[in-house]
Amino acid sequence: MNPRTRHALEFALDNLVWFMLVFVLVVFSIFIPNYFQLGIFANIVEASSVLGVMSIGLALVIITGHMDLSVESVAALSAMAVGILFCSAGIGLGVQLHPEWLMVPVSLLLALVVGGIIGVINGYLVVKVKMSAFIITLASYIWVRGLVLVISGGRSAQDLAPAIRWFGIQRLLGLPLTAWIAISCFVVFSLIMAKTPFGRHLVMIGGNETATFRAGIRVNRNLVIAFVLAGTIAGLAGWLLAIRTSGATANLGVGLLFNAFAAVVIGGVSLKGGVGTLPGVYAGVLLLSAINTAINLMGLPANFTQVIHGLLVLAAVLLDAFKQTIRQRLA
Amino acid sequence: MNEPLLVLDNVTKNYGAIEALKGISFSIGKGEVVALLGDNGAGKSTLVKIIAGGLEPTSGRMLFEGKEFLAKSPAEAKAAGIETVYQDLSLCTNVDVVANFFMGREITRKFLGVPVLDEPAMEQVVKAALASAGTRIPSLRTNVEHLSGGQRQAIELNRFVHFGGKLVLLDEPFAALGVEQTRRGLDMIRQVASQGIGVVIITHIMQQAFQVADRIVVIRQGVVAGDVARNKTSPDAVINMITGETLAGAGPAG
Numbered sequence A: 001m002n003p004r005t006r007h008a009l010e011f012a013l014d015n016l017v018w019f020m021l022v023f024v025l026v027v028f029s030i031f032i033p034n035y036f037q038l039g040i041f042a043n044i045v046e047a048s049s050v051l052g053v054m055s056i057g058l059a060l061v062i063i064t065g066h067m068d069l070s071v072e073s074v075a076a077l078s079a080m081a082v083g084i085l086f087c088s089a090g091i092g093l094g095v096q097l098h099p100e101w102l103m104v105p106v107s108l109l110l111a112l113v114v115g116g117i118i119g120v121i122n123g124y125l126v127v128k129v130k131m132s133a134f135i136i137t138l139a140s141y142i143w144v145r146g147l148v149l150v151i152s153g154g155r156s157a158q159d160l161a162p163a164i165r166w167f168g169i170q171r172l173l174g175l176p177l178t179a180w181i182a183i184s185c186f187v188v189f190s191l192i193m194a195k196t197p198f199g200r201h202l203v204m205i206g207g208n209e210t211a212t213f214r215a216g217i218r219v220n221r222n223l224v225i226a227f228v229l230a231g232t233i234a235g236l237a238g239w240l241l242a243i244r245t246s247g248a249t250a251n252l253g254v255g256l257l258f259n260a261f262a263a264v265v266i267g268g269v270s271l272k273g274g275v276g277t278l279p280g281v282y283a284g285v286l287l288l289s290a291i292n293t294a295i296n297l298m299g300l301p302a303n304f305t306q307v308i309h310g311l312l313v314l315a316a317v318l319l320d321a322f323k324q325t326i327r328q329r330l331a
Numbered sequence B: 001m002n003e004p005l006l007v008l009d010n011v012t013k014n015y016g017a018i019e020a021l022k023g024i025s026f027s028i029g030k031g032e033v034v035a036l037l038g039d040n041g042a043g044k045s046t047l048v049k050i051i052a053g054g055l056e057p058t059s060g061r062m063l064f065e066g067k068e069f070l071a072k073s074p075a076e077a078k079a080a081g082i083e084t085v086y087q088d089l090s091l092c093t094n095v096d097v098v099a100n101f102f103m104g105r106e107i108t109r110k111f112l113g114v115p116v117l118d119e120p121a122m123e124q125v126v127k128a129a130l131a132s133a134g135t136r137i138p139s140l141r142t143n144v145e146h147l148s149g150g151q152r153q154a155i156e157l158n159r160f161v162h163f164g165g166k167l168v169l170l171d172e173p174f175a176a177l178g179v180e181q182t183r184r185g186l187d188m189i190r191q192v193a194s195q196g197i198g199v200v201i202i203t204h205i206m207q208q209a210f211q212v213a214d215r216i217v218v219i220r221q222g223v224v225a226g227d228v229a230r231n232k233t234s235p236d237a238v239i240n241m242i243t244g245e246t247l248a249g250a251g252p253a254g
Helices: A003-014 A016-031 A038-047 A049-063 A071-086 A100-128 A133-152 A162-169 A177-195 A197-207 A209-214 A219-245 A256-266 A278-298 A304-330 B044-052 B074-080 B097-101 B119-132 B149-163 B179-194 B206-212 B235-243
Strands: A087-090 A157-160 B004-015 B018-029 B033-037 B059-064 B067-069 B082-085 B108-111 B114-117 B167-171 B198-202 B215-220 B223-229
Touching (some): A038 A278, A049 A071, A049 A219, A071 A100, A071 A157, A071 A219, A071 A256, A100 A133, A162 A177, A177 A197, A177 A219, A197 A209, A278 A304, B018 B044, B018 B223, B044 B074, B044 B082, B044 B198, B082 B149, B097 B119, B179 B198, B215 B235
Parallel strands (some): B033 B215, B082 B167
Antiparallel strands (some): A087 A157, B059 B067
16 A cells, blocks of 8 residues: 555544534535524534533543543532522522622632542542542542532522623624633643643553653653543533523533543544544534434434434444554554 | 662562562673573562662662662653663554654743644654664654554664663563664664663573673572673573572672
8 A cells, every 4th residue: 555545544534523524514414404504503513512621521531541420510510519609590699799700700710620629539539549530430420410419409590690691692703602612622622632742641641551651751640630621621611501501400411421422432532542632522522413403403302312322422433443443454 | 890870789579478589789880781681580670670660679779870779750760860671662552653752751842831842853853863773664653553563662772772861771672673673772782881871681582691791690589690791601601590500600799
């Protein structure tokens, strides 16, 4: 095989999810009436902001060769914390700050810190107690959600302060600011992963932890940072979620974890670690969102979404195996 | 070798009730090549890991450049100037040749205060290092998983030659190499030693030990069974030390 075909093939394999996204969009545009509209496409991007942000954190940890199942519950806890403080109805305390815009940084900081704390706990247990990240974060997934129930008493907070809501309403180039926040997160973290020593180290730790340790990379430190980042990013997702729903309920975001998981796997991140890029994950998120939108437009019962997502994950894993076979032939 | 670079003084290592090292004492001088020989399970790899910071000794002490030395992590050993090439390769196959070469000490430049990988600079260094060692790898941007065992080992060997340090530990570095590459590897070791760097090489192949080493240290059942200058011994004598048939020719320990 000459180098050029080989490069072309590798390029295709690396960016498969983008081709799938384009393919799906084209097919839907042709066969589903009213799909081909700017408004629909904007809606696809908008609807994927929370999931997108959450997937970044999950992807970081999986690329490092570990797992974080707690991101969904962490987002819910952050959203509930913001909801209780800054909502004026339900269990909301309706805290007012002057000037009003001050509520934006304070609520954001609160959400990030809540997420970061859970991340520290996860990271510490994984690194120091050396337990499997799967089990530790599964436990976090359960107890953090439990904490949401405890602090909310199972009730909900409504009517988020308008100054914070503003991010969900104000539009720039047809997209709400929340969507731009998600997009900029992808840009920033993609750059971190691809261009900085820290990102490079995470990928290498996911590839061969022993080798990186021997090479003098501070593996434990990097792992803890990865978990803290995942928690903090999940906190941001919770903040966006609170804005999107203008409050928080005790069961906010249930099921998001599995969608994030699907997006990450479809986006080409290998569960074995060390393989995958964040732009791919974003394409995975958009792909899921595009399919959801199609299901809505076709008037299918929403329950079908879950079946289709499940099949997509299955397809993605099969595809991953298939890609590896092709790569071995290429080698 | 007038100045000892590294001195091991009665270093032991227990795994539970098992004594892997019962008290090892020897020294390595600047610019000296020491071949560490011994049967499987004699404790050679354990010893290398202790010097390189991968394991902590149970007791005993080490002096590095005359100062008390104990590396708690490979990072500390590296900072002190000790490079290690392990028997099972220490490469990340999921990234490319350049990333592996610079693993843990990437060249960066600041962009808005953030360290950013300087890929062109790193690629140039790797290209030059591999070319001077006569290693041919089609593309430095291919992931290491696509490379042969020999090419992988060449990356590791060139890495230690490039970064140098003060002491190099090689744990069976030529296991996957061809004849020509092994010869180059041995040349590399001599070249490194001539710069005043101490080299410890673990090998199973007597011929290699005699080709490259100044001194031969034999470990048997966790103790030093022989410590002799290469030109004062013979392969047969060394084999006897390894198998324990005789202690003839064994020098003083330490």
